[in-house]
Amino acid sequence: MAGSGNAHLRPPGEVVLRVEDLVVEFPAGRGRSVHAVSGVSFDVARGETLGIVGESGCGKSTTARALMQMPPPLRGSVRLDGLELTALRGEALRRTRRRLQMIFQDPISSLNPRRRVRDIVAEGPRVWGAGADRVDEMLTAVGLDPATAATRRPHEFSGGQCQRVSIARALVLDPEIVICDEPVSALDVSVQAQILALLEELKERYRLTLVFIAHDLAVVKNVSDRILVMYLGKVCELASGDALVERPAHPYTRALLASIPRGGLGLPPADQLISGEPPSPVTPPSGCRFRTRCPAATPLCAAEEPVMRRIGTDHWVACHHPQETGEILKPVEAPQVARAPEAAFPQPAEEAEDARVPKSPKVPKVPKVR
């Protein structure tokens, strides 16, 4: 049986970032805590884009900040090329952080309004004493003309242009990993596509690894090699983008897919929709955290927390009653789907055992919940 450790979440390729049992809590008064991130594990392969998706408040941004050690997690491990970031302090942490950069949701408020664009992009190089010669190159790379843009201030730019400045600021220090936290959510739809295309282009040109966070599965699907689905501080499902969309196994993933309008992913409507708000992360439900909204929940789901199980090549799910993979949601007019590459890592015997689709009890037919 697959344990709750992280060996089973290995992506195909060389692991650059390994996250194990990450826990982040915030004080909630009267001795209680917000359980924002509760034992999240995943690996990121060099050169891949890992998407993280889930409703607002599920812990995506907290996970991102914990990777950057801003602040460090309460428990768990974050290893960059084997270097344990949670053990670093002071100068050593500062030096290592340069290898990880972040792009934030609100491009305008994340830029200092009083500074000129050149100074904003050059701030990292000034602090680090390196990269100053790349400022113009970066402005050009993100589609801004250094001659005209560099002396202007953020308020003179549109949201999309400000996000280009943020991207230049993040890339000027030549990071290995860029964590994009809802980088297009605040932008007009037409601008979103341009910024996503730019990120894709820069990823190739500068051989970046991306962690791409968004609440919108349609956006995440377009940019990600693999997708991790979070619900109330936990990972529900992790799979290649194709597997997640064509064979969603977790009821929550299915609900997220069902909420995408036709024309988004072009999927037929799924049979189950969820309603209501997630429970409070101060008092999360026992067992499976999704069970209070899950149309397939049984007493087992309240009694026992489901662990991540492998149900296919590069496809993992934490659910007692995952959807049998026999039912495949075919995208409308989908091109031939390429087979996901086999994991580069040999699977230990006990994981190979779990590679079969777990036999789950028949999920009773439930009425639609609206």
Ligand SMILES: Nc1ncnc2c1ncn2[C@@H]1O[C@H](COP(=O)(O)OP(=O)(O)OP(=O)(O)O)[C@@H](O)[C@H]1O
């Ligand atoms: N500094 C904080 N103090 C207290 N609670 C916090 C703090 N930061 C986040 N939280 C809580 O932690 C939980 C996870 O929040 P987080 O921002 O990580 O979620 P998210 O999935 O990124 O959502 P969003 O997209 O809305 O930012 C939420 O319940 C949030 O209210």
